[in-house]
Amino acid sequence: MYFLRVLPIGVSDIKPICDINAKRMLTLKSLQRHESNSDYVSCIRSCASARKTWAMHFDRDHCYCSLDIKLSLLCSNKATDNYWVQTSTGEEIFSVYRTPVAIKNCHMSKRYFPDGKAPPIGIISYPGSGNTWFRHLLEKSTGFYTGSVYAEKELFEHGFFGEMVDSSDGTTFGVKDHNIHGKKRSGNYEKAIILIRNPYDAFVAEFNRKSKGHVGHRNSDDFITTQWTKFVWNSSKRWQQSLKSVIAWEQPKLVIYYDDLIAHTRRTMKTIVTFLGIPPRELDTRLDCLVVDNGGFFRRKKSTSKRHLYTRPMIKRINNFIGSVRVEMLKQNLHTLPPYEMSI
Structure with missing residues (x-):
């Protein structure tokens, strides 16, 4: 590629x-x-x-x-x-x-949503699933700042200027929400984008973030500790509960897979913007530019295979939870999960 x-x-x-x-x-x-x-x-x-x-x-x-x-x-x-x-x-x-010459017409502006009338849209994902990177893609595609329920100063300092804004004031187009607590905030959104990543990758990404920030990596020795074992055990259950909760929401929702954002960025983002219903006039130009610059500061460099980080009991537990989420998605007539299961 x-x-x-x-x-x-x-x-x-x-x-x-x-x-x-x-x-x-x-x-x-x-x-x-x-x-x-x-x-x-x-x-x-x-x-x-x-x-x-x-x-x-x-x-x-x-x-x-x-x-x-x-x-x-x-x-x-x-x-x-x-x-x-x-x-x-x-x-x-x-x-x-x-060459180092800037790409013509790709310095697209971003702004707050006018008149505080942005529709309440949830950008829902489990931690470590690429929510921040997705916000970068969405901001470049629509020209509007996205928001968050977390107000992370680090993100604001690196250009996410909707990060410190009250997420309910209607000036940000899409609100980052990890929905860890199930149905608690479901009523806040008219629509939801559900971003799903392979949980084996998401757990490693979130474990890295807790110690090394949005772009760093832990040492390999950190993954043979009781801290990592406990983290996986708790995270896998929360991953299942969070997804089963949000896919049961009655609001219009669009399920997006992290791998599709990587492999088919332009096509996937066009689907998302169409679903949201407010495509900018210059959408095609924005999407063309997005193909050129889809990285963003907060996209962690991909590490090596993660198979060795997981023990057999961990894999068995996570695979079972993946299966249960897949069944729930089929019940909701949603496009089901990719084959995320890891061989034991």
């Missing part, structure tokens, strides 16, 4: 973001050719000097530059089907590089 990133100019081992055939490349807007007889590093430098976001290089005498955001879709596995890069045998294939 290719991810777009700003590349350091002058580094000899820069890797291309993707490859594109010549026919597709020639359809791009603002395309500019550089007769540089250059290697790919010189091509990137030339495009950066020309204030272009993308550099495309083939052999020594083919260097093209462009500002076309369509490249962010062509180079992403999260693009819709009609954007897949197709190649033909014998056709010139250009390697695509990202």
Whole structure:
């Protein structure tokens, strides 16, 4: 999977973001050719000097530059089907590089919801399921700040400007709520987005957060302690209870899976914004930009396999809870859980 990133100019081992055939490349807007007889590093430098976001290089005498955001879709596995890069045998294939030049039209503004009339929407998830990262995606997609029932100063300081606002005052579009206590706040929301992540990943993420914040990782020795065992035992039960509670809510609700946000960001966010009923006029441009920058500060870097962190009794317990939630979702005619169970 290719991810777009700003590349350091002058580094000899820069890797291309993707490859594109010549026919597709020639359809791009603002395309500019550089007769540089250059290697790919010189091509990137030339495009950066020309204030272009993308550099495309083939052999020594083919260097093209462009500002076309369509490249962010062509180079992403999260693009819709009609954007897949197709190649033909014998056709010139250009390697695509990202320059440090900002992507045109992607500095989209965000604001509070006007007149304090935001519909009350719950962004419901179990801790560690990616709620904060999802808020980043939602804010970039809609242009409105999201809120929270927790008022975390750290999040506010990193740009979540709806974090410290009273979540009931109608100025934030979507409210983060982990719903740990079941039905207590169900009446606060007209609609709910239920974000679900593989509990094996969610428990590790939340265990990390409790000690290392939103982006840090604990030492491996921390996962062979009684603290970790007790945490898993309690968390697995709460995960089950929380999800069974919220999927029984009568309000309109949309179940979103964390893995779909990663694999199909654009398509999934368009589904969400449509469900919420307030798509911005520039939605397509916002979603295109989102494919380029979907990380956000509070998305923890993925760690290695978590299988070794869980004992057989832990796995048996968590698998049973996954099964019970799956049955409840089927009863509610909701798209059921992916195969989250771990082999024993």
